[in-house]
Amino acid sequence: MNDRFHHGQSDMAPFAGLAEALGLGMAYQIVVPPGGSSRRFTYLTANCEALTGVPAAAALADPTLLYDQILPEHRETFARAEAEALAGDGRFEIEVEMRRADGEVRWRRVASARRTAPDGSTLWDGLLTDITEARRTAAELEAQRSRLEVAVEATGLGFWEWNPRTNVLNWSERNKAVFGFPADAAVTMDAYMAAIHPDDVDRCREAYVQARERAGGGDFAMEYRAVMPNGQLRWILTQGRVLCDADGPAQVVGTTLDNTERHEAEERRSLVMGELAHRAKNGLQVMMAIVTETARSSETVKGFEGVLIARLNAMAQAQDLVTASGGRPVQVSDVAERALSPFGLARFEMQPQIAELTVRNDVASGLALLLHEMATNAVKYGALSRAEGRVSLLAEHAGPGMAALHWRERGGPVVEPSNRRGFGTRLLQAALRQHGGKVEPAFEPEGFSARMEFRVAG
Numbered sequence: 001m002n003d004r005f006h007h008g009q010s011d012m013a014p015f016a017g018l019a020e021a022l023g024l025g026m027a028y029q030i031v032v033p034p035g036g037s038s039r040r041f042t043y044l045t046a047n048c049e050a051l052t053g054v055p056a057a058a059a060l061a062d063p064t065l066l067y068d069q070i071l072p073e074h075r076e077t078f079a080r081a082e083a084e085a086l087a088g089d090g091r092f093e094i095e096v097e098m099r100r101a102d103g104e105v106r107w108r109r110v111a112s113a114r115r116t117a118p119d120g121s122t123l124w125d126g127l128l129t130d131i132t133e134a135r136r137t138a139a140e141l142e143a144q145r146s147r148l149e150v151a152v153e154a155t156g157l158g159f160w161e162w163n164p165r166t167n168v169l170n171w172s173e174r175n176k177a178v179f180g181f182p183a184d185a186a187v188t189m190d191a192y193m194a195a196i197h198p199d200d201v202d203r204c205r206e207a208y209v210q211a212r213e214r215a216g217g218g219d220f221a222m223e224y225r226a227v228m229p230n231g232q233l234r235w236i237l238t239q240g241r242v243l244c245d246a247d248g249p250a251q252v253v254g255t256t257l258d259n260t261e262r263h264e265a266e267e268r269r270s271l272v273m274g275e276l277a278h279r280a281k282n283g284l285q286v287m288m289a290i291v292t293e294t295a296r297s298s299e300t301v302k303g304f305e306g307v308l309i310a311r312l313n314a315m316a317q318a319q320d321l322v323t324a325s326g327g328r329p330v331q332v333s334d335v336a337e338r339a340l341s342p343f344g345l346a347r348f349e350m351q352p353q354i355a356e357l358t359v360r361n362d363v364a365s366g367l368a369l370l371l372h373e374m375a376t377n378a379v380k381y382g383a384l385s386r387a388e389g390r391v392s393l394l395a396e397h398a399g400p401g402m403a404a405l406h407w408r409e410r411g412g413p414v415v416e417p418s419n420r421r422g423f424g425t426r427l428l429q430a431a432l433r434q435h436g437g438k439v440e441p442a443f444e445p446e447g448f449s450a451r452m453e454f455r456v457a458g
Contacts, residue, residue: 025109025129026051030063032122039063042123051130053101069098071105078110082124090114095131107132158256162189162240164212164249178236178258180228197225197233204238211252217244223259235259310342310376329358329457332367332405336393339371347384349392357395357403358457363437367405367454370439374407374450382448383412402436403456409447416443 026048032039041060048056054065070078074096081092093111100106112126149159149172158175162168169192173183179195181187189208196204207222221239228234240254320338333355340348359367375384375391383389389411398404409415437454 025127028126028128030124030126031117032124034120036122041066051100051128052098065101069100071097071099073097082112085112085114086122095135106130107135156257160240160254160256162208162211162252162254164208164252175256178234178256179226180230180232195226195228197227200224208252211240211242212249214242215244215248217242217249233260235263310372313342329360330364331355332357332359332395332403335359335364335368336371336405339368340375342372343375343379343384347390349390351392351394354393354395354405359454360457363454367452370452371407374448378409378412378448381413382415383409386412398453401455402453404451404453407448407450407452409449412447414445415448 027043027045028048029042030039031042040063044056044059046056048054048059048066052059052066052069054069059066077094078096081094085092091111091113093109095107095109097105098108107130109129109131110126111129112124115123115125117123156174158178159172160175161170167189169187169189171181171187176183176185176187179187179192181191181195185191193201193205204222204224207220211220219239219241221237223235223237226234226236235258237257237259238254239257240252242249243251243253333350336348336350336354337345378384378389378391383391389409392406392408392410394406394408396404396406437452440451440453442449442451
């Protein structure tokens, strides 16, 4: 009798001895006579007691000493696996918990194969392996993985893995959410590529092809657009690391970041910078024109200084409104009050409807300067040159997206028609015209009037 066995001989002896010598587990053979009324072990390797706490001789005499170690909740699993093996290819492999003779519960892997003996009995050749430490390690790794995934996703990053040999993807829920996939979706490489913008998909596909061929491993990153199921466009930043084994790239792991907000912020910043540059250029052009026209119409340096300061102050008042608005449309009534307040607001009658009109920032500056210029002329030559003189401002609709202000002077001297275009109409007609507006002055006997048409916001 072989020292490694406690009953009989078997053609499995060489394998059983090798399994025990290599520490692979406990080899065994079970015989079930025709009819399946009973079963018994025909041999067990000597490490039976080390694994189960039951001496091999005792288990050979009473197989229930080992069968009863299987925890009740796993016995049905064992019976079902054996029945399926009998009906199928004759093999099964399961993992069950068993309680050793000393009470310790351990995880075991049972792998068994069926064959038929000459007398018709069923023989089960198998291997019982302790996998407790392996399962504990796997559980710890999974816990670490889960913690890492939670930590990564707390930063807004999605986590993903790709096996370049099987082309299988494994995505975290956050990664799926970035692309608009349901949390329970099994995302394939084809589904992933289908979500990428058509203009970017070839570049992305090539990045993964290169990752598959990168024998030395390394990192890669790419930014591209993805199209959500609802048609929304998102900017995606994907970073990955290629992990290799002896055969080359074995796994690619990485993160995904929804970079849409940063792109939109950059676009907004570019628009703002462009708008600021445009406004600065326009502002300088207007200021140069103001200086030039003021110098041309002034007879003395002192007169030039006073008029120039007043006109620049009107522009500054309008700019204060623009700055305070934060880029939002400005109320026409606010523009008018700022421009006309130096002349005494009590002398101006503004229709309440004016408060309902708003204009863009660039229109506000031109309108403020125009109102200031007409008020200046009214003080010099028109209604405001007399104590009883008044100016009314009326608003009206002037077509789609357009409005008009009517400036009407009353109580001043008789106005003589003039062909001379003064500073206001000469400079500011052009300013309003570039925004789709215009100025129509009228020299009526009862007082000067003007219709200022401009584009409203909205």
